[in-house]
Amino acid sequence: VTTVRGLGQFIDAHHVRVEETSGSGQDKTGAAKVVKFKSAIIAAGSQAVHLPFFPKDERIVDSIGALELKAVPKKMLIVGGGIIGLEMGTVYSTLGARLDVVEMLPTLMTGADRDLVKVWQKFNAHRFDNIMLNTKTVAAEAKADGIWVTFEGEGAPSAPQRYDLVLQAVGRTPNGKKIGAENAGVIVGDRGFIPVDVQMRTNVPSVFAIGDIVGQPMLAHKAVHEGHVAAEVCAGEILGDDKLKKSQFDARVIPSVAYTDPEVAWVGLTEDEAKAKGIAIEKGLFPWTASGRAIANGRDEGFTKLIFDAETHRILGGGIVGTHAGDMIGEIALAIEMGADMVDIGKTIHPHPTLGESLGMAAEVAHGTCTDVPPPRKAR
Known part of the structure; x- marks a missing residue:
């Protein structure tokens, strides 16, 4: 692997010109290098939006x-x-x-x-x-x-x-218009996003793109998986490996996490979205006031919520608020990817006492079989 550090601009669909830099910033050395490639992956990311009426001052930061x-x-x-x-x-x-x-x-x-x-x-x-x-x-x-x-x-x-x-902290804007993509014939949208297909390929066969620059959500864990796909397709074409060449980004859901205190994490269909779209759902909510681990931790303010399809009972989404919510949201994402229903999740034995067992409990609440919380009062 040869690493070239600098500011890159496409020359055409198979060449990039790099103005080399040094130091901890983007100080140009004056040297430049042209790199020839068979395939390229654009991973130029995004940058914070700066509101135009804010003056330049060290007390105003992104x-x-x-x-x-x-x-x-x-x-x-x-x-x-x-x-x-x-x-x-x-x-x-x-x-x-x-x-x-x-x-x-x-x-x-x-x-x-x-x-x-x-x-x-x-x-x-x-x-x-x-x-x-x-x-x-x-x-x-x-x-x-x-x-x-x-x-x-x-x-x-x-x-x-x-x-x-x-x-x-009003958002981020993609860097699609800063890399000379038009010189390679790559389409860049008005806002700077680069459209790609399921293989992360742009409209130019030799150029791929991943991460913030291809669209929302702008999350590192999404970008990593997109990068895997693009690299596998490129490698497959070079090595003649049909399996790698067929690699696609086909994730059903992408989890989001706010690393606040407490953490807030969610994935898939939210309850608010279901209501707005008129989707019939069943909900299982397990309060952490009934979690032995949360009580022992002195942090029982949170809860775990799972959203299921009212007809098939398959999981559609879920959310968690509480300590380590981000560490647990992956299980809900996996359940959605696998097409699990409330019985699958509820009958999966979770270790006790853990925060993670709240996922199984929430599924049991939805199924009506949870013995760890009082049953809901029936409407008269």
Whole structure:
């Protein structure tokens, strides 16, 4: 394997020109190299969106800058109520910062079921001075004593607010328009995404693409599996291996995790989506107040929820809120991939006492056979 470090631009469908760099940043050395390839995989990723009205100031950071902790701010604003902002807010709050969060949508952590988020929000209420929903950030001014930010909307304060640190966490934009893809004939969408087929191949047969640059969700674990597919197809074509050449990305579901405290994880169909689409479901919810392990840990605020098809009883999705939720969500993803039903999951023996056994318990709740929680009251 030959590694060439630098800034790459396609010349055509079989050549890339690389301006070599050195040091810890992107300092160009002045040297350039042309690399010829039979197949190429674009994995150029994405970068954080920067709002145009924010001035350039070291006290205004994105998710990367937030990791370069120079001092703990007394007052911090998180612009964007999604996963990244709330994760970073958890870290800074634990270190002592007071938090405000502003979100233009009516809810935090969009994508997860509201009942999951409510548990997280109640547990973390002490971290926040203000949660401004249905509110936009419209202006910012850097002064000696801090960053003064102006808001508009339902939760907006009447006057600009001062912050020691502002985190921009309003999403990411793909780098599709920064690599000269058009020189290779590769189609790039208006927003910078590169369309691919199930083999991760672009419209140009010799060029593949994976990761953030091919579309949502922008998650590392999705990108890794896409990378495997692209590499296998490329290897199969070079080696003449028909099995590798037929490799496809055919995941049914991709789990999402908010690494907050408590963690929030979900996969597949959510209960909110089912209601919006009119899909008939059966739900099994196991509260961690009935989990011996959660009680012993002193962290029984969470729950495990499984969503099943009302007719076939096969699992469609699930969500977990609580400590180590992200470590357990993979079992639900596997169950969906395998087409498991509530009996399959409920009769799988989970070790006791663990948090993971809440998955089996939730399936039993849906099936009506769980002896670890009181039966639901029948409507009169």
